[in-house]
Amino acid sequence: MASAKADVHWTYAGETGPDHWAELEPKSQCTGKAQSPVNIIRTTTVPAVSDAWPLELHYPKSTLLRSVTNDGHSIKYDFEQGDEIAFKGVRFGLVQLHFHEPSEHTLNGVRYPIEMHMVHFSEELSRYTVLAVLGYEGKPSPGYDWLEAYLPLSPGQTKPIEQPFDLASVLPATLTPRFHYEGSLTTPPCSENVNWVVFEQPFMLSEGQVNLLKQNMPTNNYRGVQPLFDRVVSLVVH
Template sequence: MTHFTGKAALLALSIFSASASASHWSYEGEGAPEYWGELDEAYKTCQTGMNQSPINIDSTANAHLSQLQAHYSEGPVSLTNNGHTIQAGEKNDTRDSITLDGKAWTLQQFHFHSPSENTVHGKKYAMEMHLVHKNTEGELAVVAVMFEKGAANAELNKLWAVMPGQVDQNITIKPDLNLNALLPKDKTYWRFSGSLTTPPCSEGVTWIVLQHPLTLSPAQLEKFTHTMHHDNNRPVQPLHGRVIVE
């Protein structure tokens, strides 16, 4: 697996925070995903990379993966509409993290895509949440949680109630968010090596896709898609021989 340098990780994370006005990539028109690699030399990996995300999870190998350990606390969250997604920033004075490969990976931010970017046996879910983590070596790990239409999600309501409708608008939610409630109780997962799903599409990202979806109501889904004005998912990318383990 290609390792992220600290500098590359910082660049990658800054991309997540870039506003639509500061970047010409998009999900439709001339800036659509199929053109990302041609928009900027820095985005070339979007076109030439051999370990790109998202993917279709189909054939898997059993590797007896260890249980995912999430260490999330309750706290305030800052929400931003960056024109590409709704992104939640770091909580104040907390070190939310996961334990993976015997290392602590600290939560940097989390955001949403609709419909899902990764698919399972060709199925798209209504929405997918990405929790982006970084370890002390600057490597990135993304934990992905799927949502399908069903019962309303009470914890999601805390975010949706103050969802910023304008690009570059930043809002802090008043009630403390319990991030653990946005993860399924059963944290069985698929794992593979991939990339960021937005430019610059940097590779060397460890992907942890939780197998058990949560639900959100049709109204919750509609509010997100209405705010985004369009789908914000990159199409699945070729595996190029990668193995997905579980």
């Protein structure tokens, strides 16, 4: 996921790419043992019931989308405060959503054309919950048409939107099956304070919709998969 501020010194390739993030930001956790993204192998996940990992979306039917920014790392949409989810009984407010192309998480070793991160934060826990939606190519999605109407944007550019938006239009139809694990931000400082929720069901959008996002972001704006070490990934089927 992209960090909130538009740092320009780290990139996705070469001397300032992911292999050098820890040198660029010595105080970061980029070499920690609970990093993201990861490759999720379904057969090695631990089955869980929804009650153990309760997730509720409390988004209103129409939320206020404030602006869209090309921060040089991704295309990021900012929301008005008040759109919340509840994860394990704690409320997390939606801050922003953004994209990676291709995906950061892989499923059974498969990298998808796109991944959307919906970033939520709890002041109480000083912790994030990120909903990750993988995208595959098929028919166009009206929700993406709406988001992409504000592109193109050059790096550093922001456009105000201030329009209502139905978040359900860019989410899978059901919240299960989904994977959970504890990890990090996927950009410097790679802070290890993130609950990850990765939906197994990918969201369909068209090749043209993928390409439009791609043209507005750095090439391959994804971090490679990180070792799980002693972490487990849980799978909530229903």
